[in-house]
Amino acid sequence: MSEFDYDLFVIGGGSGGVRAARVAAGEAGAKVALAEEDRYGGTCVIRGCVPKKLMVFASGYSEMANEAASYGWNMTAGQFDWPAFSKRLNAELDRLEGVYRKLLSGSGVTTYDARARLKDPHTVTLSTGETVTAKHILIATGGRPMRPEMDNADLGIVSDDIFHLKELPKSILIVGGGYIACEFACILNGLGVEVTQYYRGAQILRGFDEEARGLIANSMCENGIDLHTGTNIVEMHRVADVMGDDMGGPVEDVQYGGTTRDTAGGGPVRVKATNGTVTDFDVVMFATGRKPNSDDLGLESLGVSLGRAGQIEVDEYSQTGVPSIYAIGDVTDRVNLTPVAIREGMAFVETVFHGNPTPIDHTLIPSAVFTQPEFGTVGLSEEAARDQEPIEVYCTSFRPMQTAFAEKPDRVLMKLVVSVETRKVLGCHIVAPNAGEMIQMAGIAVKMGATKEDFDRTVAVHPTMSEEIVTMRKPTRTA
Template sequence: MSDYDVDLFVIGAGSGGVRASRVAAAHGAKVAVAEEFRVGGTCVIRGCVPKKLLIYGAHFAEDLKDARRFGWNVPDCGFEWTTLRDNVLGEVDRLEGLYKNTLDSHKVEVIPERATVTGPHELTLASGRTLTAKYILVATGAWPMLPDVEGAEHGITSNEVFHLDKCPERMVIVGGGYIANEFAGIFHQLGTHVTIVNRSGTLLRGYDESVRDRLLQISMTKGINFRFNAEFEKIEKNEDGTMCIRMKNGDPIACDTLMFATGRRPHTDGLGLENAGVALDEKGAIKVDDYNKTSCESIYAVGDVTNRVQLTPVAIREGHAFADTVFGDNPRTVDYGCIPSAVFSHPPLAGVGMTEAEARNKLGTVKIYTSDFRPMKNVLAGREERALYKMIVDATTNRVVGLHMIGPDAPEILQAAAIAVKAGLTKQDFDDTVALHPSMAEELVLLK
């Protein structure tokens, strides 16, 4: 008999926590998971999944217009936000059910309460019940941050945006990262007048400069407004529910909805980690080693709460590696090199490996290959919007060290191309591959 109530207690039933629970249980562990909100976590409940569904819905605005150029007699169409919203939330409900079924089928106990750490092997639930565990895994993710400005409480974040009562006429989105640009594209397509307000002069820091500059150009052409190097003074809410955003260095902005997309902070507040001597960094993230172990021998952490790479597939891999290491007698770590990422903007962009600036700083001599073209569909649709593909090559070894692109289906194309970059293939390997014609992806093997 074990000295503990369970072998593994997981705090948080998001992507990383669910994967760790399922795999640990498959290895024979007795597992319990505490989730104070909904099973599925940020990605499934209020993140990448419902956001991608909104993106699909928003795309019909352009697709319906384009259809006329392709011979379809499409009338002027109205849009109902509540229909899209409710259908998306219904799909979220369905997916949550599937996640619950997965845990149930692996005999993982799901406890719908908040859990806090009260010792290296002890947890206390919101109901007052205590449990002991041989190992504890913290997988509580991250939480949207609000700026320290008067009136910030009148705004919303990506947590609440999926539940809006109506599609706003005027929307201000604060931030310059992927969340800001994705929701700007969504609501602009749905007919909202969108303004992005950013405290710096750069969008999408970390992505290749050529690609992010192209997105800014296209977004401005579409009619999205931008305020760069902006400083807030205060946010005022009027009696009719509208807002006035007063700036220290510019004209005030009137809007119906204000959304903050100013970053996400590891969700460690109030977890009681200090009771077990778990060390945090200056941003509140849990410090872990290569095997996801914290400074406490019995406590581990995976996913956004560690603030290593805030991506769902990374959290899943970390959770799987943890379970294999601790319960599967198969010590494994996660390789963080060449992780592909995408921004599902309008149009989307994606990248893997080093940017041009990173490659020049690290390698010194590089070769850059680009293709700047108008996709065939855009030509017939009468759209001037151009795609841009960019390949960064180590001039010494001829190895492809980075791929970056913006254009229709860029994330779908990049996922396969990322395998080649991860495998260390050369520019010649790309050149030796016969093009699949006619396709946009063929540009990758035709770059000159």
């Protein structure tokens, strides 16, 4: 009989933790338990990828009637019913959480609806008062959105809160320029909200390909988003608390983009910006970064190292400095994507329970940003590639057939970054409707080390937007 209660104890019921627990129990035959203090499914299922993507779908219908008219359909756009959508959305999330619970129980995993904390390298204490031991402990607690350090930051919401709004605001200020900020700017704009976005940097989507970033920013502005780069909040107050000219002038001189509805609990917020404007918004949303959920787990007292941002430091096998303790997913702040957390969980099981040391490969990971239009990317940006070696850039931007016929100004971008020396495609970047679907396929080729000539030998599928990826014969530029 084992000296431990379990072979594996997982802390965190998100995608990575659940996958590791299921595979360790179901395939490796380990005795496994998992603790989750909130809802099963984690950020992705409950407050991230899944509800966000459903909102992306919902927001995309707003222009359907206008576009359909160009194709001969007599359609009238109705008004978006947020309460009806929200009710259906929450029902779907409840269903998915039930699926996660069922998958765990079906694999023989014991679950605890409790907060877990490490007492020693093999002992976990639960908020229920129970104490259990395990040979191996896997931390998969994910991350959470942060508010900036400024006065009255609590007046703003974060991405988690969007899904719990009782009604949509008439106006919203989104602060931030990363993919979460840009995605929600596009979503809420499509749902009929007046969206303003402030980003302190020179261009949104820092770290992504510069040309793609520019096209997305232009498209967002053309679609009605009031985007201000090089701009940040100086101060913010609840309108009801502001008297006279405390924030830049008499109340009647203040720009106003909202109603007096108590959308976020307390009434509109008055914001003074670095560009000198003073504006009232129904809601202010901060999308200014995320933080690993490593607080109060008892880690540092056991010798588990944390980075400056609070991330758990691990090696290539997801092992911490304490041999029995491992960590995967966003709490390690490596590549914060759900499929990566799942891969890390699988590699952990392979390493620990199958005796096959398996490092996780964090290179050439395809990803998508669900702006409108979408952005799919894999590999190096043009800027990163040219800093590494001589490159050729193959790029085209055009109006796609569907929207060009409807006389809309929408443009798409197809781009390949190619090594001069090896001819390998170092990066592929697509800005277009359904770019996320396209980049998954392109990602296979790039991961396999396909050359530009391999792309050239592939027959185009016509007429499609994606055929341009295999028909660009001459480089646009070299660097």
